[in-house]
Amino acid sequence: MNDELKSFIFRELVHLPDATLFSDDDDLLEAGLDSMGIMRLVLFIEEKFGVTLPDEEIEPDNIQTLNRISSWIERHR
Amino acid sequence: MQVIDSILRHQFYSPDRTAFSENDTNVSYRSFFVHAERIRNVLLHHGVKPGDSVALLLPRGISAACCIYGTLFAGACYVPMDIQNPVSRLSYIIGDVQPHCVIGDGERPDWCSASVAWIDINDPAFFKDEPQDDVDVIYRSGAEDIAAILYTSGSTGNPKGVSISCRAIDAFVDWSSTTFGITANDRIAALAPFHFDLSLFDLFTGIHCGAHTCFVPQSLTLSPARLVAWLEDSAITSWYTVPSILGFLAMRGGLAPGRLPEMKRILFAGEVFPLPGLVKLANALPDVALYNLFGPTETNVCTYWPVERTRLGALETIPIGGVACKAGLMVNDEGELLVKGPCVMSGYWQDGDIRTAQEQWYHTGDRVAYNDRGELLYLGRMDRMIKSSGYRIEPAEIEAVINRFEPIQGSVVIGERDPISGQRLVAAVVASDSLALNELRIHLKQNLAPYMQPYRIVQLDALPLLTNGKVDYQAVAEMI
Numbered sequence: 001m002n003d004e005l006k007s008f009i010f011r012e013l014v015h016l017p018d019a020t021l022f023s024d025d026d027d028l029l030e031a032g033l034d035s036m037g038i039m040r041l042v043l044f045i046e047e048k049f050g051v052t053l054p055d056e057e058i059e060p061d062n063i064q065t066l067n068r069i070s071s072w073i074e075r076h077r
Numbered sequence: 078m079q080v081i082d083s084i085l086r087h088q089f090y091s092p093d094r095t096a097f098s099e100n101d102t103n104v105s106y107r108s109f110f111v112h113a114e115r116i117r118n119v120l121l122h123h124g125v126k127p128g129d130s131v132a133l134l135l136p137r138g139i140s141a142a143c144c145i146y147g148t149l150f151a152g153a154c155y156v157p158m159d160i161q162n163p164v165s166r167l168s169y170i171i172g173d174v175q176p177h178c179v180i181g182d183g184e185r186p187d188w189c190s191a192s193v194a195w196i197d198i199n200d201p202a203f204f205k206d207e208p209q210d211d212v213d214v215i216y217r218s219g220a221e222d223i224a225a226i227l228y229t230s231g232s233t234g235n236p237k238g239v240s241i242s243c244r245a246i247d248a249f250v251d252w253s254s255t256t257f258g259i260t261a262n263d264r265i266a267a268l269a270p271f272h273f274d275l276s277l278f279d280l281f282t283g284i285h286c287g288a289h290t291c292f293v294p295q296s297l298t299l300s301p302a303r304l305v306a307w308l309e310d311s312a313i314t315s316w317y318t319v320p321s322i323l324g325f326l327a328m329r330g331g332l333a334p335g336r337l338p339e340m341k342r343i344l345f346a347g348e349v350f351p352l353p354g355l356v357k358l359a360n361a362l363p364d365v366a367l368y369n370l371f372g373p374t375e376t377n378v379c380t381y382w383p384v385e386r387t388r389l390g391a392l393e394t395i396p397i398g399g400v401a402c403k404a405g406l407m408v409n410d411e412g413e414l415l416v417k418g419p420c421v422m423s424g425y426w427q428d429g430d431i432r433t434a435q436e437q438w439y440h441t442g443d444r445v446a447y448n449d450r451g452e453l454l455y456l457g458r459m460d461r462m463i464k465s466s467g468y469r470i471e472p473a474e475i476e477a478v479i480n481r482f483e484p485i486q487g488s489v490v491i492g493e494r495d496p497i498s499g500q501r502l503v504a505a506v507v508a509s510d511s512l513a514l515n516e517l518r519i520h521l522k523q524n525l526a527p528y529m530q531p532y533r534i535v536q537l538d539a540l541p542l543l544t545n546g547k548v549d550y551q552a553v554a555e556m557i
Contacts, residue, residue, distance in 0.1 A: 015518060015530045032527050035298045036466050036498050039325050055331045059300030 006066065008044055013037040024066040038063055045069075051076040078218055078243040080250055081149060083285040084110055085215070091287060094261070098311075099139045099292040106287070109143060112203075116147025117215075119202045120178070123194050127152030127216050129177035130226060132193075134158045134167070136182075137270050138292050140198055142280060144180050145271070152216030153177070154223040156238070157271035164188045165524050170228050170236060175429030220244035226426050227272055229374050230470050230529075232460065234477030238426030239374045241274075246281055248419035249377050252402040253282045256381075257342055257368070259315060261287035264339070266308060266316040268293040273467075274374045275346060278317040288315075298322060301330035305337065312339040317370075319347040319467030321498050324354030332361035346370035346378065347467030348499040349455065350395060359386050371397035371455065372404075373469070375439050377420040379404040380453055396452035397445070406453070407438065413459050414445040461550065463492035465500045468528040475504065475531065478524045482517050484510040487540050489553045490531060504531035505557050507540055533557070 010016045014031040022031070033041070041063065042053055053076060062072040084106065087094065092107030104112070125131060131148040133155055135141040141157070148155040156174050158167055168188045171179065178194035179185075185195035218224065224243045231237035253259070259282055267279035267290050283290040291311045297304040305326060308316070323345055326332055343358075343365055350369065359367060367384035382398025389395075400406060404418035415438040424434040444456040463470045472490035479488040487507045492500030506512070514534060521530055541552035 012532055015522075015532060016515075021515070029299070032530070034527070035325055036321055038299055039329065039497055042329065055329045056302040058329055059303060060296060063299070 002048075004048065005045065005069075009033075009041065009066070009069075013041060022066075024070075026066075027064055028066070028069075029060060029064055033063070041069075045073060049073055049077070078149065078224065079247050080281045080285045081146075081215065081218075083287070084113075084146065087284070087287045091261070094287060095289045096284060097139045097142055097290050097292065100294060102139065104139055109139075109146070112143045113146035113150060115203055116144050116180075117150035119196065119200065120147060120151045120153065122202070123178050123196060125151050125153050125177050127218070128222065129153045130156050130174055130223075132156040132158055132171060132174055132176040132179040133271070134160060134179055134181040135198060136160055137267070137276075137295075141271060144198070145280060149218070149224060150215045152218050152222070154225055154240075156226045156228070157276075158228070159270060159272050159526060162526050163523055166236060166526060170238075173235075173238060173428060174226060174426065218243045220247070221423065223423060223426075223431070225277075227274060227374055230462075230468075230474050232462070232471045232473045234471075234473050236474070240423040240426045240431050241277075241377070242423045245377065245420050245422065246277060248402050249277055250281045250285045252378070252420075253278055254286050256401070257315065257344065257366075259283065259286040259288055263288040263314045263341075264312050265290045266293050266311070266313040266318075267291065268298070268316075268318050268322070273347075274377050275317050275319070275467075277377065278344070301326050301328075305330040305332060308337055308340065313337075314339050314341045315344075316340070316342075317344040317346070320345050320350035320354065321348065321466040323358055324351065324497070327354050327358040327361060332358070334361065334363055337362060337365065340365045342366040342368065344368045344370050346372070347469075348464040351496055351499070352389065352392065352395065353496075355384070355395065356389050359384060359389060369395055369397060370401065371453075372401070372416070372420075373441055373443070375422045375435075376404065376416040376418075376441065378402055379406065379414075379416045379418070379420065379441075382452065394454065396448060396450075397455045398452050405438075408445055408447070408453075411459065412444045412446060412456070414441045414443045414453070415439065416441060463490075463500050463502065465492065465495075465502065466498040466528060470502065470529055472502075475502065475521075475525060475529055478521060479504060479506060479517070481524075482520045484508050484512065485517075489540060489548055489550065491550065491554050491557065493533075493554075493557075501533075502529070502531040503533045503535065503557050505535050505537050505540070505553050507537055512536055 087106040088110035095103045096106045096109040145155045180196045225241045226238040228236045265283040269275035369382040370378045372379035378401045380397045381401040382396045402420040407415040424431040475490045495501040535557045541549040543549045
């Protein structure tokens, strides 16, 4: 996964300074990613990757882990 | 409490109407009442007496609502606790409340002192089917008796309990039901956690009016389009929530004219609604009345402004409006809003009792001014309190936790302006030695609620000081 996105998630959304503590399949929602965090994440992805993420796809299934976020972005590239 | 008279009336005259629903469960007024009575009986069996307090460690939902009514039926006051709080904060609150008992889900957790009775919500006594004809034994609380204690962030570094009387809840229920015209035909969405004062509307106004209150499934707050669909499917007419959720829906929920056809009114409070989000919401839902409600937990709602769509384009920030809940309002020479009236708290709860009783005027700490229409405008805080995503946060509470961490020598927490949540927390720290940021993060997670976690921690060589030796917060804000 894009390092910039990964560090954004850990720095800004789940408040862990060190992403290495976390595997690509660990649960981000349990780690503290909340609705405001999801909003920030979606805006960040859209800006950085130039994709449009459909409103109805903004849901836990696509956001729960780093792997799911990656494949969500890939589907819209 | 008039809401207790109301539920007695509804369970008798319209027993089969739905009082609450949660996921696929509907509970009628009659069965809600019977269940609350059972809980009352269990509490009495545990020796709860009028004037005692009962702490609730339960997720928002029908069971917790039932426990609240059962507690009030016993003449006791309820203390809703945030199950997401770390153990240290929960045990502090239990120690401060000194409740007669705690109702929780499952076994007593290790942190909960054995000196407080623990009642498991799964206790079979709660479900015992026995005749319930003893309606008259419901305890009649006096107007000044405390009905609820809501814990909020404290500037001393510890959470503080705001004591809310039966009189204050009645006054809010009266005002909100008449001002917004809530009737038995309304369907109310309930999303606010019970330790938030917004929940008083969900718990009491709807029941008073004989309305149907639907608990919003928690997971939906993470998927705006599904939340909009749920509001539609549940035919919600009324919703009292925070701007950050409404902004999320307005931006990404697929709202447009024609959506939410049943919705009549949306009330919001807890933080300033950023104008772009509000304009988007107002345009997407042209037929829904929007109301900006204002007031700290200590006064509940003391002013409100019915959103005037035609003025939104010309405003820089939305007014907080005029008098709500029969409040007396005064602006002192420093520009601080003072409030008195029936909704104002009885005082702060400390060590098992009201230790700081409220004087006539409550000093809100909010700086306000009147505009040329006679509406109040919110200008900011007199002190350092931060509002973020509807949460009220005292930086001192976070700083106290940071300062307990070796080798921190000092810290300052500041709210950085943020278009999504209003403000975000940034911590500036000074450490004598190299700082293990990972371990500081873990320490913060163990001691502070999720919404109190700074999103950024900046290490400074020293905190800038004013000539009088106090920390120069302005300068800190510029450095981080």
